[in-house]
Amino acid sequence: MFKFTSSARFLQLVMLMTVMAIAPAKASLISFSAAIDGLQANAGNGTGSLATGVANMWLDDITNDFSWMVSWTGLADVTAAHFHGPATPMQNAGVQLALDSTINPSMGNALLSNQQATDLLAGMWYINIHTATYGGGEIRGQVLREVSTPGAFSLLMLPLAALVYLRRRRQ
Numbered sequence: 001m002f003k004f005t006s007s008a009r010f011l012q013l014v015m016l017m018t019v020m021a022i023a024p025a026k027a028s029l030i031s032f033s034a035a036i037d038g039l040q041a042n043a044g045n046g047t048g049s050l051a052t053g054v055a056n057m058w059l060d061d062i063t064n065d066f067s068w069m070v071s072w073t074g075l076a077d078v079t080a081a082h083f084h085g086p087a088t089p090m091q092n093a094g095v096q097l098a099l100d101s102t103i104n105p106s107m108g109n110a111l112l113s114n115q116q117a118t119d120l121l122a123g124m125w126y127i128n129i130h131t132a133t134y135g136g137g138e139i140r141g142q143v144l145r146e147v148s149t150p151g152a153f154s155l156l157m158l159p160l161a162a163l164v165y166l167r168r169r170r171q
Helices: 006-022 112-119 152-170
Strands: 030-037 050-059 063-074 078-084 096-097 104-112 126-131 139-142
Touching: 030 063, 030 126, 050 112, 050 126, 063 078, 063 096, 063 112, 063 126, 096 104, 139 152
Parallel strands: none
Antiparallel strands: 030 050, 030 139, 050 063, 063 104, 078 096, 078 126, 126 139
């Protein structure tokens, strides 16, 4: 076991280990998701549709390569599907990217401009799925960044370091 000459030195080491364990490295892949439904359609006014969908998306923050998988259920005659933005949940906006609405789930990728990536990261994009009945979009979902949580190692290190410190302090 290591022998520390002072509790201050030990605390410095514990703090350094904690920072190293929980400090995020430059993330290269950011995850997003969207719950798609009729309540969000028409800038929050809704369509009354019982159809739903789900989307998982990923952005490489170095290259701006954006990938997605969007699926839906309960829709007939899908005519188009798009990413729209920039807009809050209560606003409509123009098309940013088209999705292949002929297959379900729709998967794809595109290279975003810096402005598109900024808007996406700010939560200002939404997915709109259009049908013959609802030309303006039957279901919609705001694209939200998924919140990351500290890893298990980080969560275990801090209490463990405190226990070691308290034990050494009693001696």
